[in-house]
Amino acid sequence: MYAHADKRCPITELVAHIKNGDCLAIGGGLSWREPMAALRELIRQDINGLKLVGSAHGIDVDLLCGAGRVAVSAESYVGFEQDFGMAINYRRACEAGFVKVEDNCCYTLVQQLRAAISGLPFMPIRSVQGTDFMQLHPEFKTMTCPFTGEPLVLVPALKPDIAILHAHYADRHGNLHIEGPPVADILFAKASAKVIATVEEIIPHQELAQKGVTIPYFYVTAISEVPYGAHPTACYPHYAYDRDHTAHYYQAAKRGVDNFRDNYLKPFIHDCKDHESYIAAIGGKTRLAQLEQWHESTEQWMQLYE
Secondary structure (H helix, E strand, C coil): CCCCCCCECCHHHHHCCCCCCCEEEECCECCECCCHHHHHHHHHCCCCCEEEEEEEECHHHHHHHHCCCEEEEEEEEEECHHHHCECHHHHHHHHCCCCEECCCCHHHHHHHHHHHHHCCCEEEECCCCCCCHHHHCCCCEEEECCCCCCEEEEEECCCCCEEEEEEEEECCCCCEECCCCCCCHHHHHHHCCEEEEEEEEECCHHHHHHHCCCECHHHCCEEEECCCCCCCCEECCCECCCHHHHHHHHHHHHCCHHHHHHHHHHHHHHCCCCHHHHHHHCCHHHHHHHHHHHHHCHHHHHHCCC
16 A cells, blocks of 8 residues: 555445455454444445454444344354343344354454464464364364474464454544554454554544554555444543443344334434434434543443443
8 A cells, every 4th residue: 555645535435345245354342443334334335245253242243143244253252241131133143044153262363363464374272172163163273282292273364355443543544543452453454455444533644643553554445534433332532332322222133133124224224324314313413422421420421321
């Protein structure tokens, strides 16, 4: 990627980099900084047959499963943690056989990405021995270490077709700044064939440089400025996780496939032509202002989770 290239584009063009059947690595994790606006656009563009790889995820993977966009899940965890529990759409799709389950563990994923980054065909690990992961993954091999004599598992390199991320800031060249834990985003960016990112704000290069570059421009294919692009997940310190919206989502999923289609996919994705329409549908600036006020006091953020 050229150092001075302008990589800004509309979110429609950004998401169009993803093709049917791609192996997709989704950034963020659980209820934190997931690229939700881009995933909603992915559903609108009717992109299907995806293989999802990642560590611990929640509404992002569950939403794609509920919309019928996933063929294979190679995640280590998909759920709503202690707040709501099981990821209902994900579980329903896996149990029905619509989604092939290739469960993984976090460290296995890390080593597979590291292998791709290093240009190696595999990496050794000590974990997963004695578990059913070996049956789920016949591609994993075993060996005896020639130095110590201990048994090791060999996991193949993983090079996703696309990494899709949401960051706090970018400059127009594609340098990304993430505040707080990057989760697996840096590894995804280095290992993937393409990296696309939505960001809260595109700022001048010098300002970005002062904040610090988390992922440099030469890994990044395209960027799109999408404020609140992680909603309903959090993007601290900008805004908190939207528990009320997630509760509505969860109840819609809990009541079945048809109910989820009619009471979530339709009003919040298919009837919303773009991200701005979605923001209006979830309560507009009034709701966003509430989520932004989480840091004002302990009482303020606790009210968001009552």
